[in-house]
Structures are given as C-alpha cells and as structure tokens.
Amino acid sequence: MYIVIEGQDGTGKSTQAELLKKLFEAKGKEVVMLEEPDGDLPQSHDLHDMILTRGYDLEPLTNVLLFTAARVELWKKIAEPVLKRGGVVISARNYWSTLAYQGYGEGVSKSKIIRITKEALPERYTHPDYGFILTVSDEVRLERQRGRGKATETFEKKPSEFQQRVNAAYPKIAKDFGLMMIDAAPSIEEVFSEIKSKLND
Ligand code: ADP
Ligand code: MG
Numbered sequence: 001m002y003i004v005i006e007g008q009d010g011t012g013k014s015t016q017a018e019l020l021k022k023l024f025e026a027k028g029k030e031v032v033m034l035e036e037p038d039g040d041l042p043q044s045h046d047l048h049d050m051i052l053t054r055g056y057d058l059e060p061l062t063n064v065l066l067f068t069a070a071r072v073e074l075w076k077k078i079a080e081p082v083l084k085r086g087g088v089v090i091s092a093r094n095y096w097s098t099l100a101y102q103g104y105g106e107g108v109s110k111s112k113i114i115r116i117t118k119e120a121l122p123e124r125y126t127h128p129d130y131g132f133i134l135t136v137s138d139e140v141r142l143e144r145q146r147g148r149g150k151a152t153e154t155f156e157k158k159p160s161e162f163q164q165r166v167n168a169a170y171p172k173i174a175k176d177f178g179l180m181m182i183d184a185a186p187s188i189e190e191v192f193s194e195i196k197s198k199l200n201d
Contacts, residue, residue, distance in 0.1 A: 002083060002124065004094040005195075006173075007134035008166055009156050010145035011184045012191060013092040016134065019192045020090050030087030032078055036094065037070030039078050044070055052153040060106035064113055067098050068120050075125055083124070095126065096133075096173050101155055104169035105162050132195060133174050134184035138167065 003020060005013045017033050024031045032040075038048040047070040050056070051063060058066070079089045095117040103110040117126060136144075138160075151157050155166075174181050180198055184191050 001088045001130075002079070002128040003088070003090045003130045003132075004096075004128040005090070005092050005132050005134065006094060006096050006100075006179065007132075007170065007184065008100075008141060008163070009153075010141040010148070011134035011136055012144070012188065013134060015188055016132075016192060016195060017090045017092045019188075020195070021088075023196070024088045024090075030082060030085060032082045032087065032089055034074055034078065034089065034091040036074065036091060036097065037067050039074040041073060041077055043073055047073070052155070055154070060102050060108045063106065064098055064102045064108055064116060067102070068095075068116055071095065071117075071125070072120050075121055079125075091128075094128065094131070095121075096131075096177065096179070099173055100166045100169040104172075105155070105158070105166045130199065131177065131179040132198070133170050133179050133181050134191070135170060135181055136184045138163065140185055 001024075005017050005020075007013055014035060017035075021031045021033045037051060038044050047066055051058070051066050051070070079091070082089050095113070098113050098117070099110055102108045103113050145151060145156065155162075171181065173179065182191060182194055186194075
C-alpha cells in the first residue's frame with residue numbers, strides 16, 4: 001500500500017505519517033516512511049540540502065528537476081522494493097508539492113511539471129492508493145512551525161505572498177487529482193482518526 005500525505009509546512013504531515021507507520025507496524029507490516037525529497041539514502045540527504053538548505057538561488061526549473069531526481073532515487077531504491085515485498089510506503093509529500101510550490105508558487109508551467117514527472121516515474125508513483133492533503137489556517141500553521149523551531153528551509157522562508165499562492169493551490173490540486181482534503185486544525189489524535197476512517201481496513 002502506498003499512502004501520500006500532502007500539505008504545506010507545519011500542517012502536521014510528519015506527525016500523521018509517523019502515526020500511520022506505527023499503525024501498520026502494529027499489524028505486522030513492513031513499513032517505510034519518506035519525507036520527500038529526503039529519505040534514508042545519503043544522496044537523498046544531499047539532494048534535500050542542495051534544494052532546501054544551502055541558500056542557492058536555483059532556477060525554478062532546476063528545483064523541479066532536482067526534486068524529480070530525488071523522487072527517482074527514493075522510488076527505485078526504497079519505495080518500489082518495499083511495495084514489491086507487500087509492504088507499506090508512507091510518504092510526506094509527492095509531486096503535488098512540486099505543482100504547488102514550483103508550479104503555483106514559482107510559476108513553472110504545470111503541464112511541464114506533470115510531463116517531467118510522468119517521464120521520470122511510473123504510474124504507481126503518481127497514483128498512490130490514498131492521497132491526503134492536510135489544511136489549516138495560516139495562523140495555526142505558522143504557530144506550529146514556530147513551535148518546531150526557526151524556519152531554516154528555502155520555501156519556508158519565502159514571503160507570505162508565495163505561501164498564499166501555495167496555500168490556494170492545494171484545494172485546486174485536490175480537485176484536479178482526486179485527493180482527500182483533511183481539516184488538520186483539530187488535535188493530533190482527531191486528525192489521525194479522520195485519516196484512519198478513510199482507509200478501507
Ligand atoms: P509538517 O511535517 O507538515 O511540516 P509536523 O508534523 O512537523 O508538520 O508538525 C509541525 C508541528 O506541529 C510539530 O511540532 C507537531 O508536533 C505539531 N502538530 C502537528 N499536528 C498537530 C495538531 N493536530 N495539533 C497541534 N499540533 C500539531
Ligand atoms: Mg514534515
């Protein structure tokens with residue numbers, strides 16, 4: 001099973017992904033959790049840092065290509081083998097993040113992002129079994145981000161106009177790609193119950 005949790009920074013993706021991981025592990029499944037573009041591979045850490053923490057002023061298209069490269073590495077080396085063994089892959093983010101941040105946020109053509117992704121990755125990657133988008137008000141989101149520490153990543157540090165464009169993108173992406181919008185404002189346990197209620201056992 002392949003589950004994706006999308007949403008802006010601070011919405012609670014990692015928190016919910018961890019809970020899902022524990023849920024499936026308790027059922028005796030092999031589970032791997034990814035945090036695109038990062039995952040448990042040294043090249044993933046390097047790609048993550050190159051895109052998000054070095055402060056390079058990368059072209060938006062370069063961001064698309066580097067995120068896609070990171071996805072190819074994670075898919076081929078981690079996700080695909082686990083799925084083939086009947087395990088569960090839980091990913092915080094997917095290429096919908098690139099549509100939101102590089103497409104709606106940075107102005108790269110959305111159809112180009114979709115074409116590049118589909119050239120690079122299989123249908124299974126673009127069609128997870130479950131796709132959730134967590135949403136909360138900007139106020140709550142920023143408070144959660146602050147609670148976690150100082151903003152250190154490139155897209156976290158971008159101005160509020162950029163964040164607004166990304167925020168507004170997610171409902172459109174949900175509609176275009178049939179993803180489930182989850183109100184992430186309630187407590188961690190309540191949000192998790194909501195997500196669990198959408199899984200067919
Ligand atoms: P993301 O991975 O989407 O950036 P995190 O899972 O890291 O978000 O959550 C950001 C912060 O908010 C963390 O400190 C986390 O403990 C907290 N948090 C997550 N979900 C909730 C929630 N439903 N209610 C209150 N705090 C939350
Ligand atoms: Mg996270």
